[in-house]
Amino acid sequence: MSQLELVGILEKSQLLGYIGPGSINEHLEHARAQLRAASPTSDSRWCDLGAGGGLPGLVIAYDRPDLNMVLLDRSITRTDFLERAVRGLGLQEHVEVLHGDAAAIAHQDVHRGGYDGVLSRSFGSPATTAECASGLLRVGGRLVASEPPRQCQQRWHLHALNSMGFSEPNFLDGPPRFVSISLLRAPSSGLPRKWTRIRKDPMF
Numbered sequence: 001m002s003q004l005e006l007v008g009i010l011e012k013s014q015l016l017g018y019i020g021p022g023s024i025n026e027h028l029e030h031a032r033a034q035l036r037a038a039s040p041t042s043d044s045r046w047c048d049l050g051a052g053g054g055l056p057g058l059v060i061a062y063d064r065p066d067l068n069m070v071l072l073d074r075s076i077t078r079t080d081f082l083e084r085a086v087r088g089l090g091l092q093e094h095v096e097v098l099h100g101d102a103a104a105i106a107h108q109d110v111h112r113g114g115y116d117g118v119l120s121r122s123f124g125s126p127a128t129t130a131e132c133a134s135g136l137l138r139v140g141g142r143l144v145a146s147e148p149p150r151q152c153q154q155r156w157h158l159h160a161l162n163s164m165g166f167s168e169p170n171f172l173d174g175p176p177r178f179v180s181i182s183l184l185r186a187p188s189s190g191l192p193r194k195w196t197r198i199r200k201d202p203m204f
Contacts, residue, residue, distance in 0.1 A: 018053025
């Protein structure tokens with residue numbers, strides 16, 4: 001596998017509308033900046049929420065074959081694309097592509113509390129991202145999410161995060177910017193709620 005193959009896959013992903021506009025090199029650099037922000041330990045297990053067209057999870061899996069990566073998305077067309085991309089890059093041994101509803105998957109025994117880290121670039125609002133991540137992370141695990149260019153700490157409500165089991169957010173200035181939030185205790189059995197409830201009645 002080569003960097004050119006990775007770039008080619010991301011270019012195709014962009015043509016299909018699975019990743020947004022902008023230069024592929026900028027998208028690569030953003031994903032690699034998120035990898036640096038996460039600083040995962042070898043053999044740890046990470047989930048990319050809303051992996052879509054492969055950012056950041058596919059890039060991180062390419063750069064760090066020592067990690068166990070799960071690329072999760074609710075769109076079957078995107079997960080089909082990701083499965084082909086994983087095979088094309090020869091990453092099958094340490095990457096799983098998972099199709100489904102993150103809120104439901106977070107209640108499955110094999111995934112609940114099963115991750116050292118959760119990554120998010122554009123999965124959803126802070127409330128949606130945090131609630132889904134809470135059920136996936138082990139105690140001591142971290143959510144590492146992309147942040148807008150301008151600092152806005154009010155996006156993450158400390159009281160609501162605490163109620164899910166999270167610590168105070170740690171903002172990592174860039175550019176690009178990220179937030180890292182550790183899970184201090186396991187969430188209640190009811191979290192995350194069903195996807196429709198999360199969308200209609202966000203916790204913050």
